[in-house]
Structure formats: structure tokens, C-alpha cells
Amino acid sequence: MPASDPLVSVRNSPDAPPPLGATITEDGVEFAVYADRATAVQLCLFDVDGTERRLPLTAHAHGVWAAHVAGVGAGQRYGYRAAGPWAPEQGDRFNDAKLLLDPYGRGIVGEVTWRPEIFGHRVDDSLAGDGAVRDDRDSAPYVPRSVVVADGFDWGDDKPPHTPWDRTVLYETHVRGLTKELPDVPEHLRGTYAGVAHPATIAHLQQLGITAVELLPVHAFTSEPGLVQTGRTNYWGYNTLGFFAPHASYASAAKPQEVIAEFKGMVKLLHAAGIEVILDVVYNHTAEQSAGGGATLSWRGLAEATYYRLDERGNDVDVTGCGDTVDLRQPAGLRMVLDSLRYWAQEMHVDGFRFDLAPALARGADDAFNPDHPFLMALRSDPVLSRVKLIAEPWDVGSHGWRTGQFPPPFADWNDRFRDTVRDFWLCDVAADLAGQPAHGVSDLGTRLAGSRDLFGSRSPMASINIVTTHDGFTAADLTAFNTKHNEANGEDNRDGNDNNHSWNFGVEGHEGVHSELEQHRRRAMRNLLATLLLSSGVPMLLGGDEFGRTQQGNNNAYCQDNEISWYNWKLEDWQRNLADTTAFLVELRAAHPVLRQREFFPGDPIDGDTLAALHWHDADGAVMTADKWNDGSTRTVQVVFDGTDVQDDRLLLVLHGAAHDGPVRLPEQTGVTTWDLVWESSYDRPDQVPSKEVAVGDEYPMTAASFAVWRGR
Numbered sequence: 251m252p253a254s255d256p257l258v259s260v261r262n263s264p265d266a267p268p269p270l271g272a273t274i275t276e277d278g279v280e281f282a283v284y285a286d287r288a289t290a291v292q293l294c295l296f297d298v299d300g301t302e303r304r305l306p307l308t309a310h311a312h313g314v315w316a317a318h319v320a321g322v323g324a325g326q327r328y329g330y331r332a333a334g335p336w337a338p339e340q341g342d343r344f345n346d347a348k349l350l351l352d353p354y355g356r357g358i359v360g361e362v363t364w365r366p367e368i369f370g371h372r373v374d375d376s377l378a379g380d381g382a383v384r385d386d387r388d389s390a391p392y393v394p395r396s397v398v399v400a401d402g403f404d405w406g407d408d409k410p411p412h413t414p415w416d417r418t419v420l421y422e423t424h425v426r427g428l429t430k431e432l433p434d435v436p437e438h439l440r441g442t443y444a445g446v447a448h449p450a451t452i453a454h455l456q457q458l459g460i461t462a463v464e465l466l467p468v469h470a471f472t473s474e475p476g477l478v479q480t481g482r483t484n485y486w487g488y489n490t491l492g493f494f495a496p497h498a499s500y501a502s503a504a505k506p507q508e509v510i511a512e513f514k515g516m517v518k519l520l521h522a523a524g525i526e527v528i529l530d531v532v533y534n535h536t537a538e539q540s541a542g543g544g545a546t547l548s549w550r551g552l553a554e555a556t557y558y559r560l561d562e563r564g565n566d567v568d569v570t571g572c573g574d575t576v577d578l579r580q581p582a583g584l585r586m587v588l589d590s591l592r593y594w595a596q597e598m599h600v601d602g603f604r605f606d607l608a609p610a611l612a613r614g615a616d617d618a619f620n621p622d623h624p625f626l627m628a629l630r631s632d633p634v635l636s637r638v639k640l641i642a643e644p645w646d647v648g649s650h651g652w653r654t655g656q657f658p659p660p661f662a663d664w665n666d667r668f669r670d671t672v673r674d675f676w677l678c679d680v681a682a683d684l685a686g687q688p689a690h691g692v693s694d695l696g697t698r699l700a701g702s703r704d705l706f707g708s709r710s711p712m713a714s715i716n717i718v719t720t721h722d723g724f725t726a727a728d729l730t731a732f733n734t735k736h737n738e739a740n741g742e743d744n745r746d747g748n749d750n751n752h753s754w755n756f757g758v759e760g761h762e763g764v765h766s767e768l769e770q771h772r773r774r775a776m777r778n779l780l781a782t783l784l785l786s787s788g789v790p791m792l793l794g795g796d797e798f799g800r801t802q803q804g805n806n807n808a809y810c811q812d813n814e815i816s817w818y819n820w821k822l823e824d825w826q827r828n829l830a831d832t833t834a835f836l837v838e839l840r841a842a843h844p845v846l847r848q849r850e851f852f853p854g855d856p857i858d859g860d861t862l863a864a865l866h867w868h869d870a871d872g873a874v875m876t877a878d879k880w881n882d883g884s885t886r887t888v889q890v891v892f893d894g895t896d897v898q899d900d901r902l903l904l905v906l907h908g909a910a911h912d913g914p915v916r917l918p919e920q921t922g923v924t925t926w927d928l929v930w931e932s933s934y935d936r937p938d939q940v941p942s943k944e945v946a947v948g949d950e951y952p953m954t955a956a957s958f959a960v961w962r963g964r
Contacts, residue, residue, distance in 0.1 A: 257278075257319055259317070259320070260318065261280065262316065264309075266311075267282055267316055270282050271352060271354030272326075274324060279318070279322050279326065279398055281293050281307070281352075282310075282316035283314070285552040287335075287556070288315070288333060288553075289344075291306075291309075292333075293306075294328060294329045294330065296328065302390065313556075323400075324398050324507060325398065329393075330349075330551075331349060331551075332350065333346040336384045338542075340555070341555030343370050343550055345551060347386045347387060348393075350546070350548050351394060351396050351547055353493070353494075353548055353549055354494055356506075356510070357398070357495055357510065359498065362394060362491070363393070364377060364475040364479070365392050367388065368392050371384060372385045381542035393547060394491070396492075406518070408521055409521065410601050415789055416712060416848070417461060417841070419458075419459055419462070419792065420460075420462050420464050420715070420792065421458070421460040421791075422721060422791055424485075424486070425445075425466070426441040426442075426500060427485075428441075428451065428794060429442070429445035429451055431817050432445070442500055442502045442512070443500055446465075446516050447518075456523060458833055459837035460525060461525060462525060463520065463528065464604055465529055467497070467529075467532050467606075468513070469487070469531065470495040470497050471487045472484070475545075477810055485812040485816055486721065487532075488532050489532075489537045489572075490535075490536050491537045491548075493587070496510060496513045514598060526601035527599075527601050528602040528604055529600050529603050529604070530604045531604065532607075533576055533606075534572075534576060534605075534608075534646065535575055535607075538550045538574060540565075540568065540574055541558070541574070543573065553582060557577060558574050558575065559576075559577040560577075569613065569647060569651065570607055578612075584628065588625075588629075591603060592632075592635065595635065601638055602639025603641065604664075607645070609651050610646040610648065612625055618650065619651075619656070630660065639662070642657045645666070654705055655704075655705030655714075661713070662715050663715060665714045665715055665716055665717060665788065667702065668698045668702060668714065668716045669717045672718050674689075674690050674752050675782075675908050676775055676778045676908065677729060677753055678690075678752055680910050681754045683886055684910035690883065691882060693880035695906070696880065696888060696890070699787065699904070701852075710849055710850055711848060711851060712789055714787075716788040717783075718782070718783045720791070721808075723747075724804075725802055727761075727772075728753070728803075730771075730773075730776060731755055732753055732759060734759075735804060735807070736803065736805060739805060739815060740810055748806060761801060773935070774954070774957060775956065776829060780829075780833055781932060781960075782906070784833075784837055784840050785846055786846075787851075787852075794818065797833040800819065828936045839930065843902055844900055845900040852864040865893065866891040866918070866920065867891075868889040868890070868891075870916070872916035887907045889917070891903050892904070901923060902961065902962055902963070903918070903960070903961040904959075905917075905951075905961070906958055908956060911955050912952065914952055914953070916951075918947065918948075924946065925963070925964055926945050926961035927942075927943070928960075929962050931954075931960070932959070933957045
């Protein structure tokens, strides 16, 4: 269609370009896309039968190309083609033979077909090439389309729960895996947004006391070519195709507008149940992968040198391990991410975000992590985004990539130190004790129980997202059943995944052929892990399925397992129901005792018996812990009094007996306490089996090997 066609017009000043994306107007749609170094950009409109019309866009200021098209509206499929120099060494890979998704597209239809035609450069049939020679074949038959969608949804009286951090219990889960085999959800809704919001799913979450679901990526994504070529798929979703569009295959609906409505409906129903929605977001890289080997699907064909971090030779600076890194030092990339976050917070009503490989988003011109990076400063000052929950995965694969505790407020960080220390105490060190070998000592465990002040001292315990398990690694059940990973199903000869799991199989590898006594040891270990997670200072995050002992059969990197390895098996045995009841009891115990949910660090120093400390630490004999005992590898029992005399006269005693053998523990003396009442003990399968016991201060109590007990003082 020629530029003079009356359907195409320019309605904005060249110095004031329209909003990026596709904006519906009274008589059509305003299309705008960023392509700062392009020489021409075409809008490609597709009819239902696939017929393509190409319309030229007009260059505006600040690298924006735009046009208003009359007579089109919601449901219109479209894409872009950008012309410009082919100079890979300078970061320019313009190729107008390639159809490009709108980076701001809020709906995506169709799939990526991994063929040589979708690469901007020449590749062979194995999709390998050096990235230098341009490929002029049309990619349109093999790539998805962006779709124009309308705003609007009946939110009714929807109100975000705004759960305070001290009341928050996170539940990390996968939209598909959570309900794919949940029998109480209708079959056509299983594995979907609607399935997450089904009454049966919500009832389970509420029974557990969950206040927020943290969903693995729901931004539109695609599978990597290496997976597709071997018959596998990307299950986790860390391979983003669009930062504004919900992943369509997670909806029971088919049309993009209906997909959005289903997602919004999920959020609305979860909110009505008092449950927040946190999204795991992947802004650090995209599905295009590396410039030399990746496809041209969107950003690369529009503004590669602007959207991606490149070196002086046009090669990717990769700190993500995925080939490419989105460059948030430049205004276009920074604006895109902030616009995306605001869209999900304002239009989709989500309550917060967990940032995958967060240091990659905050590396400055010298490639070093910068807590005052423009992106982090923008989040802290933005009137919308500064008010939602912000969670960092505080590591990437770049130089000096471990940054736990170093993100500025209002961020909270995943605490991997908590994870490793708790696993060591209840698993590796029990095995060492059983073998008569020294353990790690308990000083680091005390620090983790108290809120990880060494990492978060400039903030508060609420900045520590305490984790024992996450999607990336063993489940709690597998931590107690496998010494080594078993990722053979991933097709990488078991090379993928972490080799340092801090796990212990109790002498038998796997879940098969295990005698009942060993099963009891493993189940008690799971209860110990859950209790430590849920009763420590900080914010607990539970991996979905750990509440009933879900297994992935030893796979600690199930990113490509869209099958029974990853899906939750809801055919629960009695011991699994007991574990779920125990989890719910521990969550309720946390909620009932403010002393376990302190927003500030306890005063005083627990080392060497500081009498000002509101945490009082004791050894197995009830004596005050000394520095020597803290660091002695033979110390396997820790008693800690959470003294809440200033908080509703709330005093709890936690006894963590990590020895490999049964043994007596003398309950400590505590000012104002004459008797300790037993609240819970991990040696019992169910919380309602725990007997009513009163033990006078200074008296002994027999502890089962490797067990956890909670007492209340009166």
C-alpha cells in the first residue's frame, strides 16, 4: 500500500512520537516501534488467510517509527520489517526479509519454527553458522505474529491484598505443573491460568496458609533450537519471546484477547482469596540468543546494538549464560523493561516481581554490578513499581556475579546462604556425625535463624527470602534420597545441573526399595527442613510440592521436562497428607507468633551470652553458647529462645538437635519462664500426634536423632 493511501496517516508531531506498541484509537490503531539505526521500517498486516500487506512507517524523534492505520482494530495480526546496514561487526544486522515481533506486543499468536529462514545470517541445516553472511529468505512462514489487543476487563472490586512482608509466605510454582494432574480441576482447565485459580487449587493454597504464589515465567516464550531438534521443549520458560504478552499455551482460551482475560481472571480470583501474584520475570536475555548463532525474531532486527550488550567487535557480552544480555544502560532497553513492569502491575494487577539473574540488569559501563544503577534507581523512585514486591535472584554468571544481600531497598533477595547452611546442618552434617567426622559447626546456622544480619544488616530480616529448595535444584524429598543428580532425561549426558547439592541419601540412592525405618528418617529430615524454613527470621519461600514430598526422581534441572517428572502428582499417600498437614501447622505457628516475624533485627549479640540479646542461644546442656562452642564442629545441638516479652509476652524455644543419635537436651533457664510446653516435634508424623508435655526449666528432655522441637514458655 503506498504511503499516500488514506488509511495510513501521521497523527503525532515528529518530536512527540506516540506510545510504543499498538494503541487502539476511535477509528483505527496507532503503531509505533523503536528502531533507532534503521533506514526504513514497514508495518506488516496479516489477514486471517495469511495474506500480508506492507505499510511504510514514518520516522519520529528518538528512534521511533510510527503510523496510524484506519479501519483496523483488536485481533489484527501484525509484525515489522526493518531495513538498514548489514554490519555485524558494528552491531547492525538489519534484514527486511525477516518478519519481526513487536517488542511491545501484548498478544502473540503462532509458534517459532526453527528453520534456517528465521536467522538473519546464513546457517546450515543444523542451524549453525558464523553469523557473517546475510540470509535473504523470507522468515514470515515460520515465525509468530503480534496481535492488537484491547484494554478493558471487569475487575469489579478487585483489591491487591498488600500483604506485609512479615506476614508473607511465598509459594513458588509453575502454572502448568501445579494443576496438570490435579483431579479436582476439570480436565480442560488443568495446566492453565484458570486451573491455578480453580477453587480446588485455591483451597489447597489457603489450607497451607500461602499468601503469595510466585509463578515461573508467564511472559510469552519459545523453546531453544537445541531442545526442539532433540524432541524436547522448554518447560520453565526462561527464554522470552515477548515481555508484554502472557504465554498463550498456559490458557484454556485460544485467542490472544481471551488469553489476557483468563490471566486477569486468575489474578482477580487469587486476590479474592487473599493471595498475591508474583511473577518470575526474565529481562536479562531473550529467546534470540547470541548474535553469532541466534535467530532474528524481534529486537535483533530492530535495534541490536541498542537492545543488547555488545563488545567493540559486535559480539555479545554474555553474563547470563544464554548467549545474549539485554542492555539496561541504554534508554531504549531500560524504558522497555520499566514499561513492561508497569503494564503487568497496572493493567494485569500483579503484586510483584522476582528478577531472574538480577545482577545482569544492574551492571554498569565497566560491567561491574552497581547498586545505584539507573534501573535500580528507577525502581526505587517509580510511584508504581516502588510499591510492589521486588525480589532479586542475586547472582548471574558474569564476573563477581554473587551479590546476595547487596541489592538496595525495597528489594528482597533470595538467600542461598540460608539454603546451603540449612541443608548442611540437617543432611550433610548428620551424615558426617554418623561417620564420626567433624561437621561445619553451627555459627552460620545461628546467623541464618536470626535473619542473616551479616548479609542484610543494612536493611532488615524481611530482605532475606529464605529458601531451602527452588525450581532450580532438588526438591525436599529428593534432597533426602539422592547424593548425586540424575538428569539423564535431559539429553545432556548428566552434565547439566548443579553438582554441589548439599544432599544426603541416608545410605540408599533413590526412592525405590527403601525400608520403612529409612523412610522415617527421610521424612523427619523433610520436616526438619520445612520447620527451619518456616520458623526462621526472614520471609519463607516454599517450593510447590515440597509440602507433600514431591519428587523429580533425582532430576535437579528439570527445565525441559514437561511431563510427570515436573508435574505435581496429587495421588497422595498417607505420609504425604501428614506432611502437608505439618506444613500447614508450621505456617500457622509462624503466623500466630509475632516473635518469629520480627521486622527488625533482634538487639544485642548472641555470641558469648550477651544479656541484651532478644535471642538467647544455648547448647545441649542448657548452658549459654560461647564462641568456642559456636565454631566447634562437634557441636550438633542448638537451642534458641525467641524472647518476645515486648511482643505480646511471646517466648518460644526452638531446639535443633542435629546429632545422628538420640540424646538428652536440658531445656534452658529463661527469665520469667518456669515451664516449657511442647508445641511441636519433628519426630512425629502429624502435628496432632505430638503429646502434651510440660518440662520444667533446667530439666532434661530426650530428643530423637536429627530432630526439631518447638516449646512455648510460661
